[in-house]
Amino acid sequence: MKLLGKALRVCAFAVLAGSILPALTANAAEKEAPKDIVLTGDAKCTSCHDENDSPEALRIGKTKHGAVADKRTPGCTNCHGESEKHVKEAGRGSGPTPPVDVGFTKKNAASSQERNAACLSCHQGSKRIGWQSSTHANQDVSCSSCHKIHDGKDPVRDKADQAEVCYECHKEQRAQVSRPSRHPIPEGKVNCSSCHNVHGDNPKALAKSSVNATCYSCHMEKRGPFVHNHQPVTEDCAICHNPHGTVIENLLKARPPFLCQECHSHTSHPSQSAGLPAGRTGSTTELGTVGRGCLNCHTNIHGSNSTQNSATVNRFRR
Template identity: 75%
Template sequence: MRNWRRVLVAFALFGGALTGAGSWAADGPPRAEGEAKGLVLRGDARCTECHDEVDAPEKLAIGKTRHGTVADGRTPSCVSCHGESEKHVNEAGRGSGPTPPVDVGFTAKNPAGAEARNGACLACHQGSTRIFWQNSTHSRRDVTCTSCHKVHDGHDKVRDAASQPEVCMTCHKEQRAQMARPSHHPVPEGSMSCSSCHNVHGDNPSQLAKNSVNETCFSCHAEKRGPFVHNHQPVSEDCTICHNPHGTILSNLLKARPPYLCQECHSHDSHPSQLAVLPGDRTTSTSVLGTVGRGCLNCHTNIHGGNSTVNSATAGRFRR
């Protein structure tokens, strides 16, 4: 049976029946009715003849992924990703010489160039969120589709919120450290993931999901969008002026503790330049009120913008 199929394959190849890459993917090889061998992908017999349950059981888990939906005419065969690999098919395991590599290898042992590897995937996946892949930071830094996606595993870790951060943080150590700090988005807990904020296939600044920091934040923190009667300029400009989205030691993801945070910008002669102390005497003058306890935010509670029109001279200062 095996030999018979090899002859058939050879005949098809040398007889010129296969004219271009992808013919197998389109039609698949002839497949006998009731064939015992469980072919996991469309038209994979040319490869699974050798890479079968005995030789590579873990590789066949690809059959459990979306790529294994054989009823879907758009799904790949082995050769869609690895190339026709004629030399490999004909010479692998024969003679004493080394096994010739496949056309497109994805492992350290037989690496094709980044472009060839990505090209194998983009042939089908250039659309959707990957439309600007070529301009993304990842692409420009030679990070490939398969640096993140494990296509042969039944479980592609990077697409599961719970396991995704582990994949990213093998390269992004700084974010790993930040996510471990006391104040962080619930990413380590698994209820959010890096891709809640990032489209790692895209070319937005910092590969964000939306085209600015604030638009990204507003997708969940809509109440901070405004417009408010009284806007606070840095808030409208960029949330990361005050917050580190990945994690901080201070509460509320703050980069610095008030009053110091505020005094990076507000430091002139009136009370904004005061340190957090209690006033020495009974007074209502803001110039000697100090910043009391929690500091500036005791009074300027609506720091992201306020809508109060009561006594608007002071309400304009983000007080209730």
Template identity: 50%
Template sequence: MKSKKLWKGVFCGVMLALGLVSASHAEDSPSGSLTRQQRDAVCTKCHDESERKPILSIYQTPHGAIGDSRTPACQDCHGESQNHLSGKTEGGHRLPPDRVFGSKHSPAGYTPISPQAQSEACLVCHKAGLRMHWPGSQHQANDVACTSCHVVHNPTDPVRIKEEQPTVCFKCHREKRAEINKISAHPIAVGKMACSDCHNPHGSSGPHLLKQNTVNETCWQCHADKRGPFLWEHQPATEDCTNCHNPHGSNITPLLKSRPPFLCQKCHDGPHVSPSPTGSAVAGIQGGGLAPNTAPNNNVVGRACMNCHVMVHGSNSPAGAFLHR
């Protein structure tokens, strides 16, 4: 019994000592003794529903989930901002927080910190997964900050909604807006696809911020029937789908860069098309009509080259390359 009491006394003494140490560390930190809600209250007593931009609606987002221990407080993103909280002024205005986000001056006239510094504040938490290739990526190198695309305080972030995401991307990539509205295009304009289905805007090991290592691997995520392997492979299709297709849109179906037979003749100038590019039909067109007792060349009517070569992405037909099986 005496030994049990002795150990109980030692245990209580150790716990009391640990409590005193942690309390002393909390006093050393300007906000270490405050809960997350209390730290936020320091800011929200001024920044309330009267702000021009929504502030309190952050509590309707994952960044404001009170029950999650990972949820940051205002100071975790904006800095401790002691000069701002103490009311110090300069030129008649209160000094700004340590970190001001955005691309333009705030309504209070504060200058945002650099795009790199803004992204670094976000990457403290959001560093792994899809963001692991952010350093050195095209967006990072061109001073695109997280806040250039994401809206943190709003309950809904448009860039994370499939139907609204393209409008965020088109703020910079305006030429792509025109392309997706052409006759032949992926269903981005109707909200069935989003830019992030093919691209990872946070960086990629592949070209053009693609989610996969190559263009073809990205296309094959949906177009698996074009992957092969085939007995007769079409080299341009094996190398890069964009040799023939414009993935963002074209006025020639299906997403082709130019019409057959002209598209095919960029590479194929062999017996089928010699000595004139498309046989007797072109000679007739150049002369104002077909020559007597001749018919249009199969290479230029109907589906042109694809009248015979149906399996243009590759074929397993024993009859020969790209013929119908």
């Protein structure tokens, strides 16, 4: 009877253990299961890359990439890859690098083509349709070279800060923009993307198909057509102007008459030798030598609509 009672107690304990232990194990598993912090399915990543280890990575929740209500919002693995080996060897300083080099050393960084491929899987259309043949792509520039993917504020998308991002490579333009005659870039009224589409395949990364078309988007009064067209104007505005800045007013590359004489020989005014009058005079022949300012007479230099019956009507005078 004692053995039978002992056997019954053992059986009862086994049944009780069999019903309680799975429940305890399930509860423990639920408590230990990591939870998503920012993006859907980011628990595997944020278990290591948390606010202590990588606080900059969690700032992606402040960007458009962190809008979890949008079904198009990617997860960590959509951009960085599964990286199973990276997870297994976490903390050992080895393992494959995900496609986008956020938080990884340059030694382990993926190639620019791999990093760009992750972005272009979503951002291929619109103004970025010609990225693969663009100047920046041919120079191995990656999206993350200019864009702060995980930052709540992307400087290159901010009108006031965009130019500083471009100046990191384009140092000559930084110096030009600091000259007296320039576009209001430091004031934030105009930025680089006002004229340039850095994602396009235009040779000069212009927003429009040509230099003139880009300039005409603001300077419509210079577009024409005019009755009398000035050929350099219709060909390329940059023949006379440096759009990033010069030391001469109106963004001119040189002062008149030197700028004009690059095309027009000084012999067009043979009676006006380059010199100063010896004394006070009212002679137009001698006064024309003072200052040598072509625009004193030729004011409509971009084109004229004069219909006067005059031999000099096509010389862009008043």
